[in-house]
Amino acid sequence: MQVFNLSQPLNFMRLKWPAVMLSILLLIGSLASFFINGINWGLDFTGGTVIEAGFSQPADLAAVRQTLNSAGYDDAVVQLFGTSRDVMIRIPLRAEITQAVVGDTVLQALNAQQAEPVTMRRIEFVGPSVGEELKQDGGLAMLTALVGILLYVALRFEWRLSVGAVVALAHDVILTLGLFSVLQLEFDLTVLAAILALIGYSINDTIVVFDRIRETFRKLRDVSTNEVINSAITSTLNRTVITSLTTVLVLIVLFYLGGALIHGFATALLFGIAVGTYSSIYVASAIAEILGISREDMLPPAPVAEDGEGAVL
Amino acid sequence: MLNKNPLWRYILVSGMLLLALLYALPNLYPQDPALNISATRGGVITAQTQLALEQHFTAAGIASTSDMLSNGQLLVRFNSTEDQLQARDIATTQLGDDYITALNLAAATPAWLTAIGASPMKLGLDLRGGVHFLLAVDIKAALDKNLNDMAQTFRANLREDNIRYRSIEAEPATGQVLLQFRTAEEVTKAEAALKQRDRALIFNANVEALSLQFSFSEQQIKDIRDYALEQNISIIRNRVNDIGVAEPLVQRQGSDRIVVQLPGVQDTAQAKEILGATASLEFRLVDTEGDISAAIDGRTPPGSELFYSRDGQPLLLEKRIMLTGDHISGAMSGYDDYSRPQVNIKLDTKGGVMLSAASKDAVGRRMASVFTEYKPGTEIAADGNRVLVKQQEVINDATITTRLGRDFAITGINTSAEAQNLATLLRAGALIAPVQIIEERTIGPSLGQENIELGLTAIGWGMAAVLVFMALYYKAFGLVANVALLGNLVLIVGVMSLIPGATLTLPGMAGIVLTVGMAVDANVLIFERIREELAEGKSVQQAIHLGYDRAFATIADSNITTLLVALVLFGVGTGPVKGFAVTLAIGILTSIFTAVVGTRLVVNAIWGGRRLQSLPV
Numbered sequence: 001m002q003v004f005n006l007s008q009p010l011n012f013m014r015l016k017w018p019a020v021m022l023s024i025l026l027l028i029g030s031l032a033s034f035f036i037n038g039i040n041w042g043l044d045f046t047g048g049t050v051i052e053a054g055f056s057q058p059a060d061l062a063a064v065r066q067t068l069n070s071a072g073y074d075d076a077v078v079q080l081f082g083t084s085r086d087v088m089i090r091i092p093l094r095a096e097i098t099q100a101v102v103g104d105t106v107l108q109a110l111n112a113q114q115a116e117p118v119t120m121r122r123i124e125f126v127g128p129s130v131g132e133e134l135k136q137d138g139g140l141a142m143l144t145a146l147v148g149i150l151l152y153v154a155l156r157f158e159w160r161l162s163v164g165a166v167v168a169l170a171h172d173v174i175l176t177l178g179l180f181s182v183l184q185l186e187f188d189l190t191v192l193a194a195i196l197a198l199i200g201y202s203i204n205d206t207i208v209v210f211d212r213i214r215e216t217f218r219k220l221r222d223v224s225t226n227e228v229i230n231s232a233i234t235s236t237l238n239r240t241v242i243t244s245l246t247t248v249l250v251l252i253v254l255f256y257l258g259g260a261l262i263h264g265f266a267t268a269l270l271f272g273i274a275v276g277t278y279s280s281i282y283v284a285s286a287i288a289e290i291l292g293i294s295r296e297d298m299l300p301p302a303p304v305a306e307d308g309e310g311a312v313l
Numbered sequence: 314m315l316n317k318n319p320l321w322r323y324i325l326v327s328g329m330l331l332l333a334l335l336y337a338l339p340n341l342y343p344q345d346p347a348l349n350i351s352a353t354r355g356g357v358i359t360a361q362t363q364l365a366l367e368q369h370f371t372a373a374g375i376a377s378t379s380d381m382l383s384n385g386q387l388l389v390r391f392n393s394t395e396d397q398l399q400a401r402d403i404a405t406t407q408l409g410d411d412y413i414t415a416l417n418l419a420a421a422t423p424a425w426l427t428a429i430g431a432s433p434m435k436l437g438l439d440l441r442g443g444v445h446f447l448l449a450v451d452i453k454a455a456l457d458k459n460l461n462d463m464a465q466t467f468r469a470n471l472r473e474d475n476i477r478y479r480s481i482e483a484e485p486a487t488g489q490v491l492l493q494f495r496t497a498e499e500v501t502k503a504e505a506a507l508k509q510r511d512r513a514l515i516f517n518a519n520v521e522a523l524s525l526q527f528s529f530s531e532q533q534i535k536d537i538r539d540y541a542l543e544q545n546i547s548i549i550r551n552r553v554n555d556i557g558v559a560e561p562l563v564q565r566q567g568s569d570r571i572v573v574q575l576p577g578v579q580d581t582a583q584a585k586e587i588l589g590a591t592a593s594l595e596f597r598l599v600d601t602e603g604d605i606s607a608a609i610d611g612r613t614p615p616g617s618e619l620f621y622s623r624d625g626q627p628l629l630l631e632k633r634i635m636l637t638g639d640h641i642s643g644a645m646s647g648y649d650d651y652s653r654p655q656v657n658i659k660l661d662t663k664g665g666v667m668l669s670a671a672s673k674d675a676v677g678r679r680m681a682s683v684f685t686e687y688k689p690g691t692e693i694a695a696d697g698n699r700v701l702v703k704q705q706e707v708i709n710d711a712t713i714t715t716r717l718g719r720d721f722a723i724t725g726i727n728t729s730a731e732a733q734n735l736a737t738l739l740r741a742g743a744l745i746a747p748v749q750i751i752e753e754r755t756i757g758p759s760l761g762q763e764n765i766e767l768g769l770t771a772i773g774w775g776m777a778a779v780l781v782f783m784a785l786y787y788k789a790f791g792l793v794a795n796v797a798l799l800g801n802l803v804l805i806v807g808v809m810s811l812i813p814g815a816t817l818t819l820p821g822m823a824g825i826v827l828t829v830g831m832a833v834d835a836n837v838l839i840f841e842r843i844r845e846e847l848a849e850g851k852s853v854q855q856a857i858h859l860g861y862d863r864a865f866a867t868i869a870d871s872n873i874t875t876l877l878v879a880l881v882l883f884g885v886g887t888g889p890v891k892g893f894a895v896t897l898a899i900g901i902l903t904s905i906f907t908a909v910v911g912t913r914l915v916v917n918a919i920w921g922g923r924r925l926q927s928l929p930v
Contacts (some may be wrong), residue, residue: 127751
């Protein structure tokens with residue numbers, strides 16, 4: 001069985017400019033959404049208190065809001081979390097009372113109203129300075145990862161490919177952030193982890209294509225750059241699709257079975273991998289081509305392991 | 314011959330897999346809810362204690378099995394968490410204050426596995442339930458305190474050297490101690506004298522203003538910060554042990570943070586009270602000469618300070634501190650000869666010498682204990698946290714009946730409960746710098762259990778989906794890849810169980826699921842390459858050989874970059890995200906190993922070196 005059985009390379013680069021235009025439009029859209037909608041930062045970044053309470057019966061949200069109102073938490077956001085018996089209450093940072101006791105007092109207030117006591121499933125309190133630091137550290141982590149990859153690819157391959165790879169990664173990250181901004185999905189710590197994992201996954205894909213571009217350049221003489229890139233993408237297409245497929249498969253499982261806490265994580269990766277697969281074909285290679293990559297750049301050849309067993313660990 | 318491997322390679326790889334399997338085994342055994350009972354203050358748990366407890370449990374209808382641990386601790390196992398909680402209440406009431414009863418999850422690892430050092434993976438708080446605190450240490454307060462100490466030392470030194478000064482005051486706002494003199498000659502003399510005592514001190518002389526300015530060097534500030542942090546950590550460790558938690562974690566994070574993790578603790582209010590109580594103690598002489606009513610009006614006599622006692626009585630105390638709480642090495646509540654509650658205090662050697670000198674000429678005078686607490690006030694600091702407010706009160710003043718030494722007692726305490734409370738705080742030690750809770754995460758036990766089940770289900774179904782897909786798509790080679798995938802899972806779990814620092818969290822489980830999806834990538838690369846080589850007309854053996862060879866460079870390049878990302882993630886992440894980074898990194902390494910080395914061996918064993926016309930790939 002084979003997904004694509006192609007004897008001739010597909011002309012991917014024919015769609016280079018439309019693809020670049022599409023990407024630019026999507027990037028502009030994402031950035032516009034940042035400025036207009038902003039990002040729905042989760043508790044980890046904003047600070048505040050989140051209480052997850054388990055009810056023995058399907059919860060009456062209006063009653064819970066009423067209870068919280070009379071307890072003085074009129075700014076609380078109350079919503080169901082995962083199931084109808086699971087209620088999540090978000091309370092923003094406040095100055096006048098001791099932050100750390102908010103969770104306990106809310107639970108007490110809820111218990112006073114309920115015939116059967118609610119179970120405390122989760123209380124999280126994050127102070128304001130912690131969230132600010134996390135934003136900085138998260139941004140720093142992304143930049144560090146990108147610069148690290150830029151250097152590694154430049155060293156192992158060539159600077160044009162390196163630029164292509166990093167632009168493709170930034171593209172994936174910005175579009176995923178854009179999705180979270182447009183849909184106003186909550187951006188918490190696990191989503192940050194997902195985006196960093198996405199950088200790892202997406203670069204994986206890109207490197208496989210680059211590796212083949214380099215190899216094809218060395219193998220075929222008197223062929224245009226366009227054809228080399230087309231040939232490289234075509235011959236790795238099966239692998240690209242299958243790996244994306246298995247990864248998407250497990251992510252769908254994670255999305256549906258992993259529970260509400262993992263939802264954001266799975267969403268970010270599902271979307272990111274779709275975008276990442278597209279960008280390693282179009283963005284990364286197209287940019288390398290636009291920057292004028294040629295056969296000469298791939299020479300002299302690095303010593304390729306020719307001695308049989310030597311390459312196997 | 315092409316595609317044949319020597320026997321030792323098979324033995325080595327299967328040996329590694331077996332070892333991983335062995336160390337992964339303890340994870341299959343369930344963990345029992347248990348109680349960890351230990352004695353405090355030199356008490357012992359005897360066989361009688363054990364027997365009596367068992368009887369109480371049986372009477373309440375709770376089934377239990379217990380074993381005595383080597384270090385005098387008793388571990389009692391139960392069938393359910395309900396039994397465990399009920400038993401804890403029974404044990405606490407039956408045993409009283411001299412024992413600490415901690416909730417625990419005891420691994421039911423068989424003895425033969427424990428003997429080779431195998432143990433189950435450590436579960437993060439999001440999987441086992443419990444509370445996580447992030448504490449910020451107020452370094453500024455520690456620096457201010459040190460400035461005051463320096464000012465006091467300078468005063469004493471100059472007095473000893475008979476050098477006159479106008480004033481010596483600590484200025485926390487500028488981080489300096491300002492020493493003012495009457496003549497220029499005194500300025501130079503003082504600087505020389507103080508420097509002679511400690512060459513490391515840095516002074517800034519301003520002869521025209523007749524002053525000397527002292528400030529800490531970068532290194533000294535770092536030392537003060539480290540000391541404050543270390544002292545806080547050891548004190549918190551002590552306090553956490555008092556709460557009775559099995560396997561607590563108290564760890565430094567960054568330059569001024571402390572992470573406290575208390576698995577199994579649900580009552581965060583109590584934990585917070587104990588962690589948050591940042592108390593320090595000072596002993597000062599009561600100034601009986603000064604005019605209290607004038608002091609209340611704002612005219613405090615020089616050398617004295619106005620304080621209030623717990624019931625609001627004003628009291629003039631000397632500025633000079635006889636002794637600070639950080640010299641206290643022990644404090645216990647007890648009773649005097651007339652059965653009145655008191656607190657017996659034990660000092661370290663330096664503290665003993667200091668107090669002895671300070672109380673030599675003070676017999677018959679009154680000594681007050683000033684209790685200082687830092688509580689978050691209403692004012693908000695620039696960083697968004699509430700400014701800690703210093704609250705000082707005189708908790709006790711007693712007449713010095715004799716020259717005090719390393720052991721003395723504070724009497725005049727109203728109730729034995731109060732004495733106990735004071736003693737507990739003092740025993741835990743005086744914090745040099747106050748701490749504030751800046752992050753708290755509590756996970757209930759039901760959610761933890763649920764998270765484990767969700768994670769396991771996701772891993773199971775994700776794995777099944779990938780296994781079926783690979784078998785359908787690559788046929789026999791797909792089955793080989795599936796063997797590698799299962800081997801990979803065993804390796805991940807085995808390695809995670811072996812590494813002491815690795816903790817499994819919910820994002821970590823998501824990381825394992827993700828690894829399962831991505832781990833086949835290496836095999837996909839290899840198999841696709843073999844297909845290509847076959848399509849180009851290479852012989853079967855050539856195709857296998859070249860397929861593995863050529864795919865390897867790609868696999869290495871693409872995985873090194875992913876590993877780079879995992880390292881960055883580990884560097885900046887905390888808690889659950891770190892757990893994710895660890896599983897991701899381990900997963901990458903094991904998947905390269907199983908996909909490249911493992912499947913090669915299997916493929917070679919089945920198809921290698923044979924005359925074949927086609928391959929089931």
